[in-house]
Amino acid sequence: MFRRAFALRVINLALLCVSGDAAAQTANAAAGEKVSWQTLRCTGAPLDCGAIDGIGYLFNPAGATAVVLVSHGAQGLDRNVFHYVDALNELGIASLVMDHYTPRGIHRVADDLAAGHAKGANVLNMNMDSLTAADWLRRTQGFRRVGYLGESYGAGAGLSVNRKWTHDIVESKVRGTYRKLFNAKPMDVIVGLYPFCGVRDEVRDRYFDSPMLIVTGDQDDAAPAALCQRYAAWVNERGGKAENLILPGQGHNFDFNHKRAFAPRHPNTANCDILVQRGGSVVDEKTGFTAGDIAAVMANCTTHGYHGGHTDNQFVAVPVWTAFLKKYLSQGWQRP
Numbered sequence: 001m002f003r004r005a006f007a008l009r010v011i012n013l014a015l016l017c018v019s020g021d022a023a024a025q026t027a028n029a030a031a032g033e034k035v036s037w038q039t040l041r042c043t044g045a046p047l048d049c050g051a052i053d054g055i056g057y058l059f060n061p062a063g064a065t066a067v068v069l070v071s072h073g074a075q076g077l078d079r080n081v082f083h084y085v086d087a088l089n090e091l092g093i094a095s096l097v098m099d100h101y102t103p104r105g106i107h108r109v110a111d112d113l114a115a116g117h118a119k120g121a122n123v124l125n126m127n128m129d130s131l132t133a134a135d136w137l138r139r140t141q142g143f144r145r146v147g148y149l150g151e152s153y154g155a156g157a158g159l160s161v162n163r164k165w166t167h168d169i170v171e172s173k174v175r176g177t178y179r180k181l182f183n184a185k186p187m188d189v190i191v192g193l194y195p196f197c198g199v200r201d202e203v204r205d206r207y208f209d210s211p212m213l214i215v216t217g218d219q220d221d222a223a224p225a226a227l228c229q230r231y232a233a234w235v236n237e238r239g240g241k242a243e244n245l246i247l248p249g250q251g252h253n254f255d256f257n258h259k260r261a262f263a264p265r266h267p268n269t270a271n272c273d274i275l276v277q278r279g280g281s282v283v284d285e286k287t288g289f290t291a292g293d294i295a296a297v298m299a300n301c302t303t304h305g306y307h308g309g310h311t312d313n314q315f316v317a318v319p320v321w322t323a324f325l326k327k328y329l330s331q332g333w334q335r336p
Contacts, residue, residue, distance in 0.1 A: 025257075027085035029077070032057030032097065037136035039129050040173055041104050041120050045293075049173045054129050055099040058141075059085050066145040066329035067094040067137050069130050069187075071154030073253075074116070076101045076108040080256050084149055087318050091326050094143065096133060100126050100154075109153075117295070124169070126157035131170045131184040138185070145329045147189040149321065152223070152253065155192030155214075159231065162186045162212070162240070165204040186210050189328035191321045194252050196223040196269055197231035199294065201276040207240030213324045214242060215317050217250030222268050222306035245320060253308035255317060260309040272301035 039054040060067075068088055072081050077099040088095045101107065101121060109116025116122075134146040150158040160166050167184040174182040186208035193215050214232055216225040225246045235242040251260055273285045274297055282297045283290045291297050310316070 025079070025083045025086055027059060027082040027089070028079060029057050029082070029097070032059045032085070034058075035096070037133055038174075038178060039103070039132040040125070040177055042125055042128065042173060043118065043120050047124075047169075047173065049177055051177050052103045054133060055103050056133060057097045057099075058094070059089060059097070060094040060141075061089050061092050064092055064094040065143060066147065066188075067096060067141070067143040068147040068149050068325060068329070069133055070095050070097040071126060071130065071148065071150035071157055072098070072100065073150075073152030073154050074109045074121070076106070080253075081151065083255070083257075083315070084151075087315075087322050088325075091322060093147075093325065093329060095149075096137065098126075098129050098133060100129055123157045123160055124166070126154065127161045127166050128170055128173070130157070130161050130187075131167065132174065132182075134185065134187065135182065145188045146185075147191070147325050147329050148187045149191045149193070149325070150195070151193045151255070152195065155195030156197075158190050158192040158212075159195055159197065159214075159235075162190060162208045162210050163204065164206045164208065164239075165201075167208075189325055191215065191324060193317065193321070194220055194223050194254065195228065196272075197228035198224075198269060198272045199274045199276075200231070200234055202278045203276070205234065206238050207235055209239060209241050211324070211328050212240060212242040213321065214244045215247065215321060216244065217247045217252070217254050219249060219251040219307075220254075220270075222252040222266075222270055222308070224270050227273065247317060249311060250316060251307050251309075251311070254310055255314050256309050257314060258309045260307055260311050262305060262307050264305040266304065266306060266308075268303045268306045269298065269301065270306065271303060272298055274298065274301075 035058045036053040040049045041052045042049040085095045104120040106121050109121045137143045190212040214228045216228045229244045232242040232244040284297050289300050
């Protein structure tokens, strides 16, 4: 059973019993069914939203009744995310790999997060894609349960996809743009792999109670595990049900297909610890720097360069997150 109190686990990697010589990746975009659904592109403040078609690749093994939305990181849709599909296929769980960037005319934002954000490569638009895709999958494809799996930037979006404020905004914008009834439904389960957990909001952070697993590495110098440890407790204090699991010896992008190496150009927000206060001020709790919006505070604390990639075993976390998703997407489990 999930405990509402904060749960932290540090695991022994030897107990995972996963070979470093795991089977070669077989899934790719060409092997999936290219699908589309109605979503939005929202930019600016106040938000200006316009209708676009979402793009994704559906992998649907025979007899699947559950599906997992797969959300990519700041590098955009690349081959790294498709090994998640292989693992889900083995469980008989369908997957929809979303392409958040192509419909918005974006290639990648890993080298300049602020510029990408201005073009629509941001958490709200990723949540917009996820909640509208989940609705489409339930209504038109017959899936009974929908889970979420994100890596890095996509994992960060997963932290807010079941936030009640997010659902209110998405419902309002979809209804206003498409002139139709739309009710966002919470994800049944969420997994986030190495997200940045350093942004909290005292007003907006209220959550639905779906199980959430945040998987981090204790050597992550881009998205510190300690911030996610605290964030899990933050979620649980505000209606959610989150666990944080820390993998010893692992860093950022611990499941990418390249070996761990230093990327000097990539923006690094590890020094940021941002709190949006009730009065609207935004403060970096590490330095005390305060401004009127998150972007200004983030710009002040962002540096460049971090290590990313796998160490000995690219698939080290697969047994952990597949077991978690399988448990809460199984036909025998019902949300309370």
